[in-house]
Amino acid sequence: MSLDLRAGEIHAILGENGAGKSTLVKILSGVVAPDHGEIRLNGERFAPASILGARSRGISTGFQEISLVPNLSVAENLLLPRLGKGSAGLNSRRRTWDAAGELLARFDVTDIDLSRPVRTLSLAEKQRIEIVRALSHARNVLVLDEPSASLADTRWLFEQVRKQARAGVGVLYISHRLSEVRSLCSRGTVLRNGRSIDTVDLGGVSDDEIFQMMVGRSPDTAFPERHPSSISAQPLVDLRGVDAGQIQDASLKIHSGEILGVAALEGQGQRDLFHAIAGLTPVERGEIRIVGEPAHLTSRRAAMKTGPGIAFVPEERKVEGIFSGLRTAGNIAISTMAGCSRFGFVNHAIEQASVAKSAEQVELQPRYLGFRISELSGGNQQKAVIARALQSQARILVLFDPTRGVDVGTKQAVYKVVREFADHGGAVLIYSSELPELVHLCDRCSVVYGGQITEEFTGAEITEQALIAGVVGHRGDQPAVAEAG
Amino acid sequence: MTSQEDRHSEPAASQGFEAGGDTRGRNRIEAETVTVGVIYLIAFLLILGSRVISPAFGSLNQAMTILELASFLVVVAFGQGLVILVRGLDLSVASMITLGGVLTTMWIGADGNALLLIPLVLAVCFAAGLVSGMGVTFLGVPPFIMTLSSGIIIYSLCLGYTKGSPKGASPELLTDFMSGELLGIPTVVVFLVLFAVGATLFQGWTVYGRQLHAVGNNPVAARFAGLRVRTLTASAYGVSALCAGFVGMMLVGYAQGATLRMGDDYLLPSIAAVVIGGSSILGGKGNFAGTVGGAILLTTLTTIISAIGLAQGWKTIIEGVIILLALLLLREELFTAVQRLVGRQNT
Amino acid sequence: MAYGSKTSALSRLAGNGAAIIALVYVVLFSIYAVSEPTALSLFSITNLVNNFVPLALAAAGQTLIVLLAGFDLSVAGVISLTNVVLAVTPLEGPLGALAGLAIALAIGGVAGSINGLLVAYLRIQSIAATLGTMIVLKGVALLILSAPGGWISDWIVYELTDVAFGLVPISGLILLAVAGVWLALKRTDFGAAIYAVGEDETSASLSGINTRLTKFKSYCLAGMFYGLAGYMLSAQTATGNPNAGEPFLLLCFASVAIGGTSFSGGRGGMIGSIIGAATLLLMQKVLFSTGVSSFYTGMFQGAVMIAAVVFAAAMLRVSIRKGAA
Amino acid sequence: QDDEKFQIYLSLSYSGNSWQSEAANIVKALAKTPPYDELVELTEVISGTDPQAQISDYQSMIAAGADGIVSFPISSNALNRVIHQGCEQGVLFFMYDATVTEDCAYNVSYITSGFGENSAQYLVNELDGEGKIFLSRGVPGNSVDQRHTDGAMHIFDQYPGIEVVAEYYSYWDDRTTQQETAKALAAHPDVDGIWAQAGEHGAIKALLESGREDLVPVTGENSNGFRLALADPELQARGLSGVSAGSPPAQSGYAFKLMMEMLLGKRELETHDIQYPLPWVPADQVKLCEGDTFENGCNAFPSGKVPDSFVTEVFNPTLLPELSIPSALEGEPTPGAEIQPLPAEVVPAPNEPGINCRRCDPPANHYELTKVEPTVEPGE
Numbered sequence A: 001m002s003l004d005l006r007a008g009e010i011h012a013i014l015g016e017n018g019a020g021k022s023t024l025v026k027i028l029s030g031v032v033a034p035d036h037g038e039i040r041l042n043g044e045r046f047a048p049a050s051i052l053g054a055r056s057r058g059i060s061t062g063f064q065e066i067s068l069v070p071n072l073s074v075a076e077n078l079l080l081p082r083l084g085k086g087s088a089g090l091n092s093r094r095r096t097w098d099a100a101g102e103l104l105a106r107f108d109v110t111d112i113d114l115s116r117p118v119r120t121l122s123l124a125e126k127q128r129i130e131i132v133r134a135l136s137h138a139r140n141v142l143v144l145d146e147p148s149a150s151l152a153d154t155r156w157l158f159e160q161v162r163k164q165a166r167a168g169v170g171v172l173y174i175s176h177r178l179s180e181v182r183s184l185c186s187r188g189t190v191l192r193n194g195r196s197i198d199t200v201d202l203g204g205v206s207d208d209e210i211f212q213m214m215v216g217r218s219p220d221t222a223f224p225e226r227h228p229s230s231i232s233a234q235p236l237v238d239l240r241g242v243d244a245g246q247i248q249d250a251s252l253k254i255h256s257g258e259i260l261g262v263a264a265l266e267g268q269g270q271r272d273l274f275h276a277i278a279g280l281t282p283v284e285r286g287e288i289r290i291v292g293e294p295a296h297l298t299s300r301r302a303a304m305k306t307g308p309g310i311a312f313v314p315e316e317r318k319v320e321g322i323f324s325g326l327r328t329a330g331n332i333a334i335s336t337m338a339g340c341s342r343f344g345f346v347n348h349a350i351e352q353a354s355v356a357k358s359a360e361q362v363e364l365q366p367r368y369l370g371f372r373i374s375e376l377s378g379g380n381q382q383k384a385v386i387a388r389a390l391q392s393q394a395r396i397l398v399l400f401d402p403t404r405g406v407d408v409g410t411k412q413a414v415y416k417v418v419r420e421f422a423d424h425g426g427a428v429l430i431y432s433s434e435l436p437e438l439v440h441l442c443d444r445c446s447v448v449y450g451g452q453i454t455e456e457f458t459g460a461e462i463t464e465q466a467l468i469a470g471v472v473g474h475r476g477d478q479p480a481v482a483e484a485g
Numbered sequence B: 001m002t003s004q005e006d007r008h009s010e011p012a013a014s015q016g017f018e019a020g021g022d023t024r025g026r027n028r029i030e031a032e033t034v035t036v037g038v039i040y041l042i043a044f045l046l047i048l049g050s051r052v053i054s055p056a057f058g059s060l061n062q063a064m065t066i067l068e069l070a071s072f073l074v075v076v077a078f079g080q081g082l083v084i085l086v087r088g089l090d091l092s093v094a095s096m097i098t099l100g101g102v103l104t105t106m107w108i109g110a111d112g113n114a115l116l117l118i119p120l121v122l123a124v125c126f127a128a129g130l131v132s133g134m135g136v137t138f139l140g141v142p143p144f145i146m147t148l149s150s151g152i153i154i155y156s157l158c159l160g161y162t163k164g165s166p167k168g169a170s171p172e173l174l175t176d177f178m179s180g181e182l183l184g185i186p187t188v189v190v191f192l193v194l195f196a197v198g199a200t201l202f203q204g205w206t207v208y209g210r211q212l213h214a215v216g217n218n219p220v221a222a223r224f225a226g227l228r229v230r231t232l233t234a235s236a237y238g239v240s241a242l243c244a245g246f247v248g249m250m251l252v253g254y255a256q257g258a259t260l261r262m263g264d265d266y267l268l269p270s271i272a273a274v275v276i277g278g279s280s281i282l283g284g285k286g287n288f289a290g291t292v293g294g295a296i297l298l299t300t301l302t303t304i305i306s307a308i309g310l311a312q313g314w315k316t317i318i319e320g321v322i323i324l325l326a327l328l329l330l331r332e333e334l335f336t337a338v339q340r341l342v343g344r345q346n347t
Numbered sequence C: 001m002a003y004g005s006k007t008s009a010l011s012r013l014a015g016n017g018a019a020i021i022a023l024v025y026v027v028l029f030s031i032y033a034v035s036e037p038t039a040l041s042l043f044s045i046t047n048l049v050n051n052f053v054p055l056a057l058a059a060a061g062q063t064l065i066v067l068l069a070g071f072d073l074s075v076a077g078v079i080s081l082t083n084v085v086l087a088v089t090p091l092e093g094p095l096g097a098l099a100g101l102a103i104a105l106a107i108g109g110v111a112g113s114i115n116g117l118l119v120a121y122l123r124i125q126s127i128a129a130t131l132g133t134m135i136v137l138k139g140v141a142l143l144i145l146s147a148p149g150g151w152i153s154d155w156i157v158y159e160l161t162d163v164a165f166g167l168v169p170i171s172g173l174i175l176l177a178v179a180g181v182w183l184a185l186k187r188t189d190f191g192a193a194i195y196a197v198g199e200d201e202t203s204a205s206l207s208g209i210n211t212r213l214t215k216f217k218s219y220c221l222a223g224m225f226y227g228l229a230g231y232m233l234s235a236q237t238a239t240g241n242p243n244a245g246e247p248f249l250l251l252c253f254a255s256v257a258i259g260g261t262s263f264s265g266g267r268g269g270m271i272g273s274i275i276g277a278a279t280l281l282l283m284q285k286v287l288f289s290t291g292v293s294s295f296y297t298g299m300f301q302g303a304v305m306i307a308a309v310v311f312a313a314a315m316l317r318v319s320i321r322k323g324a325a
Numbered sequence D: 001q002d003d004e005k006f007q008i009y010l011s012l013s014y015s016g017n018s019w020q021s022e023a024a025n026i027v028k029a030l031a032k033t034p035p036y037d038e039l040v041e042l043t044e045v046i047s048g049t050d051p052q053a054q055i056s057d058y059q060s061m062i063a064a065g066a067d068g069i070v071s072f073p074i075s076s077n078a079l080n081r082v083i084h085q086g087c088e089q090g091v092l093f094f095m096y097d098a099t100v101t102e103d104c105a106y107n108v109s110y111i112t113s114g115f116g117e118n119s120a121q122y123l124v125n126e127l128d129g130e131g132k133i134f135l136s137r138g139v140p141g142n143s144v145d146q147r148h149t150d151g152a153m154h155i156f157d158q159y160p161g162i163e164v165v166a167e168y169y170s171y172w173d174d175r176t177t178q179q180e181t182a183k184a185l186a187a188h189p190d191v192d193g194i195w196a197q198a199g200e201h202g203a204i205k206a207l208l209e210s211g212r213e214d215l216v217p218v219t220g221e222n223s224n225g226f227r228l229a230l231a232d233p234e235l236q237a238r239g240l241s242g243v244s245a246g247s248p249p250a251q252s253g254y255a256f257k258l259m260m261e262m263l264l265g266k267r268e269l270e271t272h273d274i275q276y277p278l279p280w281v282p283a284d285q286v287k288l289c290e291g292d293t294f295e296n297g298c299n300a301f302p303s304g305k306v307p308d309s310f311v312t313e314v315f316n317p318t319l320l321p322e323l324s325i326p327s328a329l330e331g332e333p334t335p336g337a338e339i340q341p342l343p344a345e346v347v348p349a350p351n352e353p354g355i356n357c358r359r360c361d362p363p364a365n366h367y368e369l370t371k372v373e374p375t376v377e378p379g380e
């Protein structure tokens, strides 16, 4: 694997899931030691033994799996391992806050309270803090591993990255969103199976060519076709004036055969909306009807057991999704174990067969099934979580940003499965931080803003412009509201 | 579909990465199996090595004695292991052993209907454990406090019920179970082997066992995946109490009577056996075959040490040092290092 | 910003597990004071303080380890060893007492550094490693003193259990000093690192914290706390006993737990554990003064412990709800 | 509370075995026996195994205005300070069985009566001065265990033919003794005799369990099961012999009566350390009792009447004629019984460093045999 990064350059690292991008990041930041070869920084040999070692040489990293400490405050996390010192040489809360506040101001983050424990932040907020921390230590090289994965709005991120580049910092940028990469980066290096295939000028190659390099085959970029005619009139899921968590008075219907999208900026309450349907946030007012019957979705289990069944892909893969100590196959099968057993004993033949099928649907290579899931790359873990939802025989599929971290090729496969799911009479509710995804995939798309469902678009009305206007609170039928989130 | 086929049938590209030693899936299994193997090996070597101390050591007879004595610990450690698997700790096992023992002598005695009453006593123990478990899951009391408290409460109830000294004797069934022989092998040893195999399968291969692993590994994800987190967690405490209660019965059969302190010797060792056996004290990872090895190792160690002619202080020191050495040998890092070394030499 | 106020209430309360157990303590103490008229005398209070100080110190040390999601069983061994060593080397006078203190801290420090080595650098699970060291320490204690005996120097025995300025129990002052050390420690980078490593070792390490060193130092420090506990216990009992540390094992974990420190790490603190220890020993008094039938003492002890924790959790929930409103 | 009555506290370590509960029951029964039922308000307090808890309870008792505390002390020295405080406030402390080294407390105990040396000599006699033996000890780091073992080793050391092949701690518990003895037997099947402290019946069970035909002499303490085994002709035929001696629960009753006589002004005690006579029942002297009391010298009960673990030495016709089986098992007074005065004489216990005094020397005739004569000449 070889790669050269120039000062002031934004350099993309591209590659399918498990290609070794994050591993490269870990080597650069001193977390993992390379077996062979060497790294040179400004011509000098560079072999960091720890994060601090890398930092001291001006290399700093924003990790794919957020590396903040949940029980400490935002301010403390930004400054670790050395907090602000007061007069007695002890840590001073005020100094810490001042210093951290300065950082946030320097990088234009205005809406995150310094005193909040990171545990209480949304995933997107955590991601931004992770990025700010990386930015704050970058003197020579900034490495960002899928920094945009859970950001619905990437403008802030781009601006900060460009600012760094202008200041002469070399940036390594990893993302599965090609459009993003194209608008930000000048050159890119493609990885495959742990080797660098080539470094190219991004201006001179097409998406297809990049894709060809990444996976060794031509892409399959067409979004699956919609079949509006197969949408039934009877809603499978029917929310009537539901209050749950941050969500107020939400009403929506999802019909069988339909994919309903939800567009929103971070923290607008869409999470509670999804959780209410998945049985994870109690409904305080209003009711949820499933196949016309009022349903009591008091627990995740109740939601799974309800008539047609509700499957769910959660937001935070590390916290809510994976069982890091279990094998990948076990992770996929965990919700449907009863179906894989004889007399209470897990029947391996049945388990393998059923797991293999859904793994294939999300393009998770069979060889990974026997690995412990913690040994998989982030994207492959995500695929396993999606596979788990597909495993269940549910007819209602609730997906919260399912393709986060999934490589370009696999995304298409996921879209295809989701569409097939709907075509077979299922109902799909999907949130995505990637608006194009919604635009191309959904039959209808609702916008959630400030805890309410503010707008709904159908078919050809669903355009990126319309959604962007909607998510920032700018309704088509109303004058613009200035603030955004 | 064809494009997927392409990806998967592309050996040349993916081999490059795999050939670099990417055999994780298989190696992991080996690391775990090796851990278990090494525990048994250490125990075995201890027995052989103990010949230095006494020529009667290392005999089949001695091995049987060790297995008989280990059987108590193995059974308690199974329950303890399940509770540890779901991120708990069961400090009430000592009292649950006492409960099982006291109820056995007081309710069944020498001539009660053992076949009918033994399940009843076990059911009482199970229920008592379930109550602790529900305290943990529904009241949100930390396992440490819940089981410590329920242990004190159960002990106190036994104390009040027996007025300090349990009356009654051992049912004949239990006496026979503990002192009988089957085809020339002590019945308990036969039982031990069956129990070890059955419980290993139970913990590792059943739906229930898998679900416990998941709950212990990530309770939030387990809830999101629709598992009955609280029911599963509470049930582990019930099973632990059940096992402990059964050990109480075994001890009654062995010592022909119950005492209120009969469980005390098993609390720390039960935790130690689980941890030495390779389970994580933080939950989510555990293999009962390892625990059995841990229990046998501990019992072997104390058996041998008690035969050394040294001051108690020295004996104790030796015991501690051997435990530490065994732990050092059992580290997973060591296997990985050895593996890597072997791998390097091969290439 | 509704969410913001919710979290600030939460974070305020997170540090306040200690406040809640303190409330439990006050309730229990009121019961005790009402049922036992002499409870408020200086004599009674001095006794009360002297009684719980060794446990409180042990629990304080244990807190460091529990915050790291570990268990330190060596506490029993360190206390026993400190106690017997002090009992066979009577060093008279204030200077002797100081030397005794140094010995106690040294024993704890050495034991702690061995634990630290095993856990942090050799990566053995804490509960197993410290079980080993506990057994070894117990053996050494038995070698030094095979049966109870020896005596602690008079200065330690009399001065440290006395009352200063006719007002404050001296052992209480020592405890206050320890609490002060803790509060200062919490405000160092090391203190923050303990919380970070206990919560999420990987993230802490990716945040630039030297997780191994943090663990190592914590074990050393915890060991010194146990040494100090052994020292204060010796002042209490005036002689040596190779089994002196044994009762501390479960009790010090119980103190930590009812003091609100989470066994999954990263949450809690020493002050809670100290009050937790005080609560456990106060319970003994309350049970006595309320005349609970002796056979069933345990039932009440258990029930009170559960009730205290449930109460604390309920308080926390109520105040979060209030904070959110 | 009744001001007319003496406030007496019975402070136990834990009540978890037959010995402890019998000792406590005896005091409870005596306190209900006329005329004490009118004079005494007895409160029982169980402190568990933690000395700190017992310290706290003593303090509470003193604060509550105790007149006397009769107690099984958890530690021989950790309680000294609080006892001293109590004495200064006029509280009488009577310790039974286990002792404390605080001078102002009264110790009523058999510990100084030579259990270790006498039983050891008995074993040596049975073995003709030759053989491999086990020592089944009590609790490591305990001073009573140390005293018994020192006494025994004083004898064994005089016989070069005696070889201690295994020495283990059985925590004065039947089951532990059984398990530990089983371990030792696995290493040394050729053992010739066992010297045991309490829990001795477990040693016999281990011998029987091991499947061996020939039994060996066992010396131990006073459990009913042990005495029945010693008297069993079938087991005797297989080689079992031995002596039953050791700690009698009746000490508590004697301590309590002594304390009451002092409180009532009927007695002055010269010494603070009072020796309770050592029970001594060799195999050939075991005699079954027909009724609920020790009549005409009987010293064991038929099996079924009491559990095997029952400690037989609960009666003493001279010191405690008021007691019966229900007193020991249930704490009930014997119907019709009245408290009888104690003999005027008490036997002062010799100094025993670490047991009943802190900085003192043992007497010159320490370890002198009192119950048995050597039948084999000691070697050099």
Ligand SMILES: Nc1ncnc2c1ncn2[C@@H]1O[C@H](COP(=O)(O)OP(=O)(O)OP(=O)(O)O)[C@@H](O)[C@H]1O
Pocket: A015, A016, A017, A018, A019, A020, A021, A022, A023, A024, A064, A374, A375, A376, A377, A378, A379, A380, A405, A407, B024
């Ligand atoms: N902790 C680990 N132990 C062993 N192997 C690992 C571990 N983490 C990752 N791997 C393996 O290393 C390879 C590269 O993984 P890496 O995380 O670098 O992929 P990636 O390119 O970042 O993928 P993604 O886009 O999915 O994040 C994968 O085959 C993965 O399974």
Ligand SMILES: Nc1ncnc2c1ncn2[C@@H]1O[C@H](COP(=O)(O)OP(=O)(O)OP(=O)(O)O)[C@@H](O)[C@H]1O
Pocket: A280, A298, A299, A300, A301, A302, B219, B223, B226, B227, B228, B229, B230, B231, B232
């Ligand atoms: N660990 C937990 N923490 C917080 N809330 C939980 C937890 N586990 C379950 N709940 C809540 O308790 C309710 C029941 O949850 P769920 O059915 O998943 O678990 P359960 O009680 O074990 O199920 P069951 O009672 O059917 O066995 C839900 O409202 C769920 O949100």
Ligand SMILES: [Mg+2]
Pocket: A021, A022, A023, A064, A145, A377, A378, A379
């Ligand atoms: Mg990655």
Ligand SMILES: [Mg+2]
Pocket: D100, D101, D102, D103, D272, D273, D356, D357
């Ligand atoms: Mg004296």
